[in-house]
Amino acid sequence: xxxxxxxxxxxxxxxxGKMVDYKINDVSPDMSFLEMLDxxxxxxxxKGDDPVAFDHDCREGICGMCSLYINxxxxxxxxxxxxxxxxxxxxxxxxxxxxxxxxAKAFPVIKDLVVDRSxxxxxxxxxxxxxxxTSGNTQDANAIPINKHDADASFDAATCIGCGACVASxxxxxxxxxxxxxxxxxxxxxxxxVEATDRVLNMVKQxxxxxxxxxxxxxxxxxxxxxxxxxxxxxxxxxxFLNASLKG
Amino acid sequence: MSGFLKSSIGRKxxxxxxxxxxxxxxxxxxxxxxxxVFSESLFNELSHFMGTNPVVQFALQPILIxxxxxxxxxxxxxxxxxxxxxxxKYVKNHGAANSSWMSRNMIWSGLVILAFIVLHFIDFxxxxxxxxxxxxLPEDPNRYYHEVVEKFHSPIRVGAYVxxxxxxxxxxxxxxxSAFQSVGxxxxxxxxxxxxxxxxxxxxxxxxxxxxxxxxINGH
Ligand code: HEM
Ligand code: SF4
Ligand code: FES
Numbered sequence: 146x147x148x149x150x151x152x153x154x155x156x157x158x159x160x161x162g163k164m165v166d167y168k169i170n171d172v173s174p175d176m177s178f179l180e181m182l183d184x185x186x187x188x189x190x191x192k193g194d195d196p197v198a199f200d201h202d203c204r205e206g207i208c209g210m211c212s213l214y215i216n217x218x219x220x221x222x223x224x225x226x227x228x229x230x231x232x233x234x235x236x237x238x239x240x241x242x243x244x245x246x247x248x249a250k251a252f253p254v255i256k257d258l259v260v261d262r263s264x265x266x267x268x269x270x271x272x273x274x275x276x277x278x279t280s281g282n283t284q285d286a287n288a289i290p291i292n293k294h295d296a297d298a299s300f301d302a303a304t305c306i307g308c309g310a311c312v313a314s315x316x317x318x319x320x321x322x323x324x325x326x327x328x329x330x331x332x333x334x335x336x337x338x339v340e341a342t343d344r345v346l347n348m349v350k351q352x353x354x355x356x357x358x359x360x361x362x363x364x365x366x367x368x369x370x371x372x373x374x375x376x377x378x379x380x381x382x383x384x385x386f387l388n389a390s391l392k393g
Numbered sequence: 394m395s396g397f398l399k400s401s402i403g404r405k406x407x408x409x410x411x412x413x414x415x416x417x418x419x420x421x422x423x424x425x426x427x428x429x430v431f432s433e434s435l436f437n438e439l440s441h442f443m444g445t446n447p448v449v450q451f452a453l454q455p456i457l458i459x460x461x462x463x464x465x466x467x468x469x470x471x472x473x474x475x476x477x478x479x480x481x482k483y484v485k486n487h488g489a490a491n492s493s494w495m496s497r498n499m500i501w502s503g504l505v506i507l508a509f510i511v512l513h514f515i516d517f518x519x520x521x522x523x524x525x526x527x528x529x530l531p532e533d534p535n536r537y538y539h540e541v542v543e544k545f546h547s548p549i550r551v552g553a554y555v556x557x558x559x560x561x562x563x564x565x566x567x568x569x570x571s572a573f574q575s576v577g578x579x580x581x582x583x584x585x586x587x588x589x590x591x592x593x594x595x596x597x598x599x600x601x602x603x604x605x606x607x608x609x610i611n612g613h
Binding site for chain 2: 151153162164214216217218222243245248249250251254314316317318319321349350352353356357358359360361362363364365368369376377379380381382383384386387390
């Protein structure tokens with residue numbers, strides 16, 4: 146296939162940046178989207194141009210590093226996948242493809258398509274953990290009976306890979322799907338109860354300080370999330386937050 | 394509790410509570426208005442009760458006004474804050490791929506409703522207040538029905554009502570179930586609730602439109 150790519154180019158964080166057009170020919174439909182960009186970059190390097198910077202690591206849908214807003218959607222037009230799992234067969238010969246970085250004030254652009262998502266790390270540090278004594282007499286987690294439904298729901302929440310597609314897709318740049326997944330994975334388990342009150346208050350406070358917007362339940366995040374994280378988690382976080390606020 | 398209304402989720406919950414309150418009020422308002430279609434005397438009786446009962450006038454009415462103002466002011470505050478959370482816009486954004494038009498345009502449907510509420514106040518509420526508390530005009534418990542019918546003579550006013558209620562229906566098509574999600578209710582009842590919400594969002598505004606058209610046509 147022959148394609149026209151419109152790619153966001155930005156030298157560094159302070160550069161204004163702009164869309165630049167590239168032609169790419171003989172793209173195989175079996176290539177992944179990132180492989181297609183690899184080919185483009187090889188051509189750019191051969192011509193002596195600056196290659197397009199983009200994030201990636203595992204290239205198998207588990208690390209959450211790859212990002213990209215493709216034709217107006219996080220991770221492109223397919224569902225339940227990351228960009229590294231998107232294949233060129235989803236596009237047609239002659240297509241024009243817009244490729245932009247994930248946009249949010251809390252995700253500043255570092256270069257081209259690479260954004261800084263460390264705001265997510267800071268939200269995690271604010272409460273996305275449990276404290277366990279690991280001095281050698283740690284209790285086996287399986288010794289505590291947990292009902293299957295809660296265990297499954299907790300595990301579903303824990304599959305969030307922190308990619309940020311939810312923020313990128315949300316018209317409000319809200320991080321509530323991510324934060325609610327990280328709150329829920331512990332809120333559903335007995336091990337998470339001890340720090341439950343502080344966890345939700347501190348994580349939400351950090352989320353607000355990072356400059357993410359407010360959820361208005363459009364549901365865009367749930368549709369675009371590669372891991373199918375459900376809006377039920379946001380409802381759970383709201384309950385947790387209300388309970389925690391009433392307590393203190 | 395301190396700072397609850399400064400936090401994102403606190404605001405979300407407060408927004409939803411004000412909206413739930415408005416939806417209950419809307420139902421009550423409809424229940425009274427619809428009587429005007431089949432019984433002039435019942436409508437007059439109910440209106441007279443609402444217009445003169447001290448609990449309604451001096452407790453419920455101020456709460457309602459506060460609820461409306463809180464709702465749209467908070468709506469604006471959130472809208473501005475949320476716009477600011479993305480300082481550089483996408484060149485291409487395909488919102489329709491993942492969310493409904495209604496959900497993405499609550500501020501626009503809300504603004505039309507606000508314009509309607511202003512018109513509604515000028516039409517009914519200011520004359521009422523003037524009648525009762527400023528000029529202290531003589532009270533006639535049978536005046537309400539004729540006042541309503543007279544208002545719906547004008548096709549322009551009826552048109553404005555229709556437009557506003559269509560936009561209200563759109564506001565509620567997203568808003569009804571959204572309010573429950575905001576207060577943390579997402580469970581096995583959610584599916585049924587969404588169905589009920591759609592019915593409410595369409596039938597109640599449609600009912601108001603019906604009343605306006607009914608009096609417009611019958612009043613001639
Ligand atoms: C006065 C003009 C109004 C304006 C400017 C307005 C604006 C808004 C905005 C911007 C939202 C989205 C905010 C969010 O979801 O967090 C919203 C939500 C909502 N509005 Fe309104 N609105 C108005 C009137 C009304 C009325 C009269 C009703 C009901 C009878 C209503 C019911 C709702 C509901 C149910 C929600 C969803 C709440 C939630 O998601 O938690 N609104 N409104
Ligand atoms: S909730 Fe989904 S979209 Fe958001 S960070 Fe986690 S995996 Fe990515
Ligand atoms: S590169 Fe790891 S998820 Fe795409």
